[in-house]
Amino acid sequence: MTNAEFVAIFGEHKDSVYRFAWRMTGSASAAEDVAQDCFVALLQAPERYDAGRGPLRAFLIGVTRNIIFNRWRAESRWNPLDDDAFLAEPVDPGRFEATELVARAVQSLPPLQREALILAEYEEMTVEEVARAVDAEVSAVKARLHRARENLRRILAPLRKSTCNL
Amino acid sequence: MQPLDEDELRGLLREWRPPLTPSSLENRVYDAANPPWFKRYLRWLATGSIRVPVPVGLAVAMLLLALAVQALRAPKPAGGRCVAWAGLTNSGCISAAESGRARRAS
Numbered sequence: 001m002t003n004a005e006f007v008a009i010f011g012e013h014k015d016s017v018y019r020f021a022w023r024m025t026g027s028a029s030a031a032e033d034v035a036q037d038c039f040v041a042l043l044q045a046p047e048r049y050d051a052g053r054g055p056l057r058a059f060l061i062g063v064t065r066n067i068i069f070n071r072w073r074a075e076s077r078w079n080p081l082d083d084d085a086f087l088a089e090p091v092d093p094g095r096f097e098a099t100e101l102v103a104r105a106v107q108s109l110p111p112l113q114r115e116a117l118i119l120a121e122y123e124e125m126t127v128e129e130v131a132r133a134v135d136a137e138v139s140a141v142k143a144r145l146h147r148a149r150e151n152l153r154r155i156l157a158p159l160r161k162s163t164c165n166l
Numbered sequence: 167m168q169p170l171d172e173d174e175l176r177g178l179l180r181e182w183r184p185p186l187t188p189s190s191l192e193n194r195v196y197d198a199a200n201p202p203w204f205k206r207y208l209r210w211l212a213t214g215s216i217r218v219p220v221p222v223g224l225a226v227a228m229l230l231l232a233l234a235v236q237a238l239r240a241p242k243p244a245g246g247r248c249v250a251w252a253g254l255t256n257s258g259c260i261s262a263a264e265s266g267r268a269r270r271a272s
Contacts, residue, residue: 010192010195014187014191014192015187018184018187018188018191019184019187022184022185023182023184028185028188032188032190032191032194035187035191036191036194036195036198037198039195039199040195040198040199043195043199044199098178098181099181099182099183102178102179102181102182103182106179106182121176121179122179122184149172149175150169152170152175152179153169153170153171153175154169156170156175156178157168157169157170159170159178160168160170160174
């Protein structure tokens with residue numbers, strides 16, 4: 001990969017990689033670290049990207065989520081089995097502003113539901129693109145997305161009245 | 167409590183906006199991808215590896231083995247005179263007292 005090619009790729013995808021990392025981790029500094037690792041990985045081994053398997057954006061998002069999950073595993077902060085056992089608790093609308101409550105609600109979701117929701121809702125990826133990025137079946141992504149939305153509807157239900165008052 | 171409907175949920179989710187991508191990210195990526203030579207050298211010392219062809223590796227291993235065997239089999243040097251202190255005389259050495267006696271006799 002030439003320098004000019006990398007500069008073009010970086011300029012085109014840095015925002016979506018950083019946004020995704022920021023929403024997954026909830027931390028600006030962690031997101032910057034993760035985005036850095038993602039692009040360094042691309043620079044050091046560009047041959048890992050196979051254009052035949054999908055767009056570069058999905059590949060970079062996949063690299064980013066792997067970096068995040070590896071960090072969480074190293075810190076023992078993630079157990080994939082927790083995903084199904086998650087029970088949504090409604091938020092207390094009196095404690096924070098709506099934006100903060102939405103952020104907390106999304107970040108309280110189990111990681112696999114969270115990434116599916118962030119990619120579909122905020123990055124506006126199709127279910128097929130999400131499935132490619134997270135290396136999962138389309139049906140599995142649909143199920144995670146459905147559970148994530150159901151959980152958020154319950155978690156954020158107390159905000160309905162507050163939203164009307166805004 | 168009645169859960170939100172799809173439109174309400176979508177409207178709320180839109181309120182959570184990310185910060186702008188920091189401008190320092192680009193420099194960080196280039197610095198991490200092209201570290202200064204001493205950092206590369208340190209990293210190589212810590213995590214690097216050397217590929218050695220099998221014949222060369224075997225030859226070096228056999229040479230080291232042969233040197234070790236030779237070192238173990240070699241006779242101890244005929245150490246000349248050495249001085250052993252009180253009660254610590256070894257074969258091949260003579261004590262300080264014996265040494266004095268030999269000198270007087272000569």
